[in-house]
Amino acid sequence: MSKDFNFEAGLEPDRFELAAPPTYHFDVDRREFFRFLGAGVLIVCVLKDACALQESGAGLGAQGPSLPKEIAAWLHIGEDGNVTVYTGKVEVGQNIRTSLTQAVAEELHVPLSSIQMVMGDTKLTPYDRGTFGSRTTPEMNLQLRKVASAARDTLIELAATQWQVDRKRLIAADGKITDSENKRTVEYAALVKGKQLTETLPVEDPLIPAAQWTVAGQPLPKVEGRDFVTGKHRYPCDQKLPEMLYGKVLRPSSFGANLSSLDTQDAEKIPGVIVVHDGNFVGVAAPTTEIASRAISAIRAEWKSQPQISNKELFDYLKKNSAEGGGPLDSPFRYEKGSIEKALASADHRLQQTYTTNYIAHAPLEPRAALAQWSGDDLTVWTGTQRPFGVRTELAAVFHMPEERVRVLMPDMGSGYGGKHTGETAIEAARLARAAKRPVKIMWTREEEFTWAYFRPAAVIDISSAMNKDGKITGWEFHNYNSGAAGIPTFYDIENQRIQFHPANSPLRQGSYRALAATANHFARESFMDELAHTAKMDPLEFRVKNLKNERLRTVFESAAKKFGWGRAKTGAGQGFGMGGGFEKGGNVATFAEVSFDRKSGEVKVVRLVTAFECGAIVNPDGLRNQLEGANIMALGGTLFEAIEFANGQILNGRFSDYRLPRFSDVPVIETVMIDRKDIPSAGAGESSLVGVAPAIANAIFDASGVRLRSLPLVPNGLRVA
């Protein structure tokens, strides 16, 4: 790694995205699959290698095919004038269906209502690695603007040829080309006549600058919003086909358990029930959900399991089972600058602390769901996933078939937050459908989603720091065990640094979660900054600014401070103020928190959150504000009370009555300051906006109570002070 780490350039965006590998390995030589094998097709299983990479922390780095250069792959103008746009990105509630539509409307100069987005359909849309890492706005938004701009140029060219006039006098607007001299017009549809735009994207094509946007940059409402308030929209779990059966899967008694005996006779006797047993997979398909559940209950199975650790031993376990170098868990991130040893030796102040974060669940309100249909040897699956192309690869691998025979479609789903990178239900539904010879739908229960999906990784973070007596940080050593390297580089200006991520053998299946490890890393760093400020006897804001050169970050801290009223006197007992902020995935954020602490009852209440945010030119201000508010509320849960409890390969609090999520009464006053930098390319906002919340609240709790809390969640049972 180069000497000066350019934290703004960041890590490769998806280097630390995680996708847990599929857990099923179906028999290959069963008669149902003979056609694939009998045909003598050579099938290379690429998934195994991909999984090995993912397990070692290398993430979803595979690039896949490069973006198609033909306009036709992305955009089609119909004879009726309607514009269809194709993207492999998916809508999971972040409202990119709206923001991408705006981008196309802006450059193509057509009414918003004429644009239809086809998203996440592996047959129709160009390959896409997946919707994660806040890449839609910086990459796909830009790509579709280029496509729409090239299409507009092509249309002008067509009109110029048709009319035999100089293209400079032609104006594209509202789905038409107008000749500015004689006011003659022609509609786009009449120029194209339903044909494909076979032109390729030019290498250089100036786009409309953000300062001149008229459609992009506007606070437009969710497209097709009406379908969502009337119940008309069909989510993955709402998909249906004629003759469809409902599937259920028999779950092992604990993680890693193996089937030692199985008796399915009683289940098979229930009319209409089909039982499938393939390796460790046991599932049923039935005419209704109730009958499927009854059939699963009628199966007698014994499982062999191994003793496993509980959450009480978690943090010791992670450190003991981490890589210090060498072996398959070799650190994928290590950064050195100057000499941390020398800095510590000559420091006026030395401070050392450990921070931890627990596993938490994504708990998307729509659990995993899939509907699978075989037609001969072709498989079609409708499923909720952030990676339709990744799920296609998983399906092709487990069924030993070419990817071309698999089609995955992703209807706009009930959220993901990084928790739906994998295709469990797609595989289960497809396996049952293969046996049933009818379409099968699988919809996980909440308990299944809590248990058999994957979690946000737990973290242990050790920090040592050296500081001069005037509050200048001179040395910074930072080690993250297990949770990841996202947001691990410090943006403070420090001469001597050692920063390292140590992958560990996680006792639970873990994967990506909105903002990845940036939440844990910012929590530790920004809490520690507060501790340093107190050691230096400096105001925490002044202390940060002293150690921070980056203008964009200084601006968000100062803007949030102003809106919050930082420095004002406290108005009551138990009141506390704190801040935290940082940079991640192109977004700069600072969050200021006010908490109230009731010493008698131990109750900690977050009263107010103020978040200032800047991610370049804003594409949709209302969409951005919605994301910021949502990020603050989602982050509240993991900050205050969310934690997965587990023992012996079982989840102990895997339901909403046992696992507390933020509810209406938990929601504080939330204020946002959005800084629109029209001179900077737009970046995503859904992830970076979370990272300031945990440290801001932890620091405010210290301010209110004098107690330093260094483990997330901070106050699952309130705060007792002697």
Place this chain on the structure above:
Amino acid sequence: MATVRQLNVNGRVYTTDADSDASLLFVLRDHLDLTGSKYGCGEGQCGACTVLIDGKSRRSCITRVGDVAQRQITTIEGLAQGDRLHPVQQAFLDEGAMQCAYCTSGMIMTAVSLLNARRDSSAAEIARSMEGNICRCGTQPRIVLAIQRAAKAMNESKQ
């Protein structure tokens, strides 16, 4: 095993052959193809499955279909009158009170039930009434604003 032969949903009589012990939610979704009511937890904790029984909100996932066979059931699909949205639906659109919107139908049904009972609640009272509904995307402040907007609209139009 007792069977429910008829259900009154959204002003229409549906014939069915559901087991009376089956959950209303799954009968609505699987048998009647009314998929606007959502499964979220199966234990009445998240509110995504909320429907109205004789105008009052109820968690359909923990309601035996046999218990409501003679009652008037309203789901999200039955709220709008033709093309005209219910004021609560309109207010959710106007406030942009959704992200993934999976919780939206349950939120709207709970809010309609609340506004059927009273329309002068403060923001804090609305929040308390909505405590049993989870929005994982974090649009709660907008939902409160939407309900206040709908209350105002309903008062003005005397609905």
